[in-house]
Amino acid sequence: MCYDDADGTAGRQEAGPESPSRRAFSRLLLAGTGLAALSACTPAQSFTPSGTPGPTPGTGTGSSTPTAAAAASTPPASTPSAPVPESTPAATQTATPVPPSAAARPPSAAAPGPQHSLSDPTSPWVIVNKHRPLSPATFVPPDLARPAVRLATSGEAALVNSTTAAAAERMFAAAAADGVIITLASGYRSFATQRATYGSYVNSRGQAEADTASARPGYSEHQTGWAFDIGDGSGADAFTPQFKDRPAAIWAKANAHRFGFVVRYPWMLHEITGYFYEPWHLRFIGKEAAADMRARGIGTLEQYFGLEAAPAYR
Incomplete structure (x- = not known):
């Protein structure tokens, strides 16, 4: 659900003690399916990619090459009747053996620019997913600000x-x-805010179903300040799979990397990220890393940083 800019302010302001605004997460259905699209948030263990060996990207998903992940991240003309876990067709396998030492290193180990922490919530590379909660769980960004952009919401x-x-x-x-x-x-x-939102799902549907529709408190990328959801100028198809066809989503998918953003939850990579396709959820990781991911055809941050898949809470 989108909200009007209640106070009409579009210029960036330093955050004051504003009362949290709640945004209930609608249970989204993939077109033609009975699957719920999950809301964008997640997190948990520490890893600093400064050349330290890590697991092979795509571990636990059947994907062994970034190229296959990229191919799976592009939606077809129509939504399939059921999600299919990411896999790498034999035809895409490279015939050239990769030295074991190189295969053990995550792609980010050779990323251009400075390396950053994957566990510090003030780091642009912090990874928050269903295996990686924020630490501390109640983290508040010290530099919250309102950007000078067109707003479809208000408050926090x-x-x-x-x-x-x-x-x-x-x-x-x-x-x-x-x-x-x-x-x-x-x-x-x-x-x-996340605790109240998640709690309302638990109270009405039970925890098992709540975990398919809302992030647990402390497991949301939105809490880091590094992520936000976008809307189209028309307001159409907000927070639905059909948003992928709106001009805002099409433009962001093609250009967001130029400004340091990635689409955090790509098409058909939910078995890695834990969330179905969210073309509206953008995450800042820096221009060098975002451009590197795009150039290599890597779809998820988990694969880029050599982390295990996080399809569900432990």
């Missing part, structure tokens, strides 16, 4: 951290120059 949801805000301003301006309007539909989400 209109905030991101200052680095993400600056990158979002540049990206939204570039999209507008191309005739595409992008709105910020949901940004920061506090631990308290």
